[in-house]
Amino acid sequence: MSTSKSMGTPLHVSSVFRPGLFDDRVAIVTGGATGIGKGITKELLFLGCTVVIASRKADRLSDGAKEIRDWLANAGQKATLHVVQCNVRKEDEVKSLISTTVDRFGKLDFLINNGGGQFLSSTADIRLKGWNAVVETNLTGTFLLCREAYNQWMKDHGGAIVNMAMDMWKGYPYMGHSGAARAGVVNLTKTLGVEWAQSNVRVNAVAPGSSIFSPTAAANYGNASIFDGAKVNIPMKRTGTVEEVSSAVCFLLSPGAAFITGETIRIDGGQSFYITPNFRLPDSKPTDMYSWQSQFDKDAPHGSKSKL
Numbered sequence: 001m002s003t004s005k006s007m008g009t010p011l012h013v014s015s016v017f018r019p020g021l022f023d024d025r026v027a028i029v030t031g032g033a034t035g036i037g038k039g040i041t042k043e044l045l046f047l048g049c050t051v052v053i054a055s056r057k058a059d060r061l062s063d064g065a066k067e068i069r070d071w072l073a074n075a076g077q078k079a080t081l082h083v084v085q086c087n088v089r090k091e092d093e094v095k096s097l098i099s100t101t102v103d104r105f106g107k108l109d110f111l112i113n114n115g116g117g118q119f120l121s122s123t124a125d126i127r128l129k130g131w132n133a134v135v136e137t138n139l140t141g142t143f144l145l146c147r148e149a150y151n152q153w154m155k156d157h158g159g160a161i162v163n164m165a166m167d168m169w170k171g172y173p174y175m176g177h178s179g180a181a182r183a184g185v186v187n188l189t190k191t192l193g194v195e196w197a198q199s200n201v202r203v204n205a206v207a208p209g210s211s212i213f214s215p216t217a218a219a220n221y222g223n224a225s226i227f228d229g230a231k232v233n234i235p236m237k238r239t240g241t242v243e244e245v246s247s248a249v250c251f252l253l254s255p256g257a258a259f260i261t262g263e264t265i266r267i268d269g270g271q272s273f274y275i276t277p278n279f280r281l282p283d284s285k286p287t288d289m290y291s292w293q294s295q296f297d298k299d300a301p302h303g304s305k306s307k308l
């Protein structure tokens with residue numbers, strides 16, 4: 001479906017899902033004012049959902065909310081979009097985000113733990129403060145939000161949660177902190193999928209490749225072309241779009257995924273099945289090879305080489 005403004009550039013508004021799919025539903029999207037989270041927020045709103053976006057920076061939230069409302073108005077729809085400032089690393093702020101949402105909208109059907117990130121660094125150079133900042137943002141924040149959404153609402157009413165992982169399946173050079181945290185998220189997703197199934201709460205995750213461009217994501221690395229650099233490692237030979245992440249999230253939230261829980265969907269053009277993301281080792285001599293002979297020669301006292 002597409003609509004156009006009476007004046008100016010036509011705006012294409014679309015979803016592969018049916019209009020009204022999420023009517024009367026209420027969702028929280030962390031990091032919902034930028035990048036992937038903004039894409040998810042737009043699609044949820046377009047499908048009739050009420051959405052609360054939450055992150056640290058008030059200016060980002062208000063700018064993002066204005067853009068999203070204008071975008072939806074151009075599609076002829078009114079957005080029920082609410083903004084809450086919340087740092088997912090702060091337990092009291094997370095508790096308050098969930099209670100505010102339930103108080104204001106009377107329920108909480110969906111939680112999308114999208115907010116997060118990291119900085120690039122060799123693991124040897126990461127200071128404890130930086131390690132803790134990344135693990136608290138991506139793993140502990142996800143835990144806190146899941147726990148509060150469950151205890152305050154979903155335990156008694158059901159719901160669906162989607163967490164955010166990354167392409168850390170083979171380890172992630174220069175992202176050791178985030179790779180470890182996201183691997184934790186994937187494991188937590190499986191555990192919660194099992195523990196909360198009896199409450200009719202489904203918990204799944206998406207794992208985008210190192211490839212989803214947005215101006216905010218690129219700015220974090222000071223290099224707008226950093227995502228283009230990933231193409232060589234992607235069998236589909238292109239970067240991904242925020243819409244490609246959003247449609248997977250909407251599917252996981254939808255009744256069509258009613259029998260799916262604990263799962264992580266990769267959205268990476270095959271990258272994770274190919275080679276290690278965005279990282280080439282420098283040329284170096286081959287490492288020492290092990291054989292019984294070489295080991296014996298190495299361990300033997302000088303002058304007593306074996307003749308096996």
Ligand SMILES: CCCCCCCCC/C=C/C(=O)SCCNC(=O)CCNC(=O)[C@H](O)C(C)(C)COP(=O)(O)OP(=O)(O)OC[C@H]1O[C@@H](n2cnc3c(N)ncnc32)[C@H](O)[C@@H]1OP(=O)(O)O
Binds near residue numbers: 210216226
């Ligand atoms: C190979 C090619 C692959 C190419 C890879 C290409 C992309 C791969 C795919 C992934 C893409 C994405 O995730 S895109 C999403 C990008 N968006 C984001 O990352 C946004 C959110 N990120 C952040 O806010 C930050 O990165 C994060 C560290 C998590 C939180 O920052 P805060 O300032 O709030 O944290 P604080 O509590 O103040 O602590 C900050 C400490 O972290 C450390 N720190 C922070 N930035 C640092 C930096 N640039 N370099 C070193 N250290 C840093 C320092 O120790 C800081 O302490 P001091 O020393 O005291 O200052």
Ligand SMILES: NC(=O)C1=CN([C@@H]2O[C@H](COP(=O)(O)OP(=O)(O)OC[C@H]3O[C@@H](n4cnc5c(N)ncnc54)[C@H](OP(=O)(O)O)[C@@H]3O)[C@@H](O)[C@H]2O)C=CC1
Binds near residue numbers: 055086117167209220
């Ligand atoms: N782009 C990509 O290729 C990939 C992205 N991802 C992950 O997807 C998610 C979205 O990233 P993307 O949209 O690309 O990048 P962005 O930088 O645009 O989004 C990150 C969002 O997270 C929010 N955020 C960061 N820290 C916190 C916090 N402590 N509390 C609350 N909100 C926070 C930010 O808002 P604010 O600054 O206002 O707090 C921002 O809206 C992130 O978790 C990212 O790591 C994973 C794999 C690949």
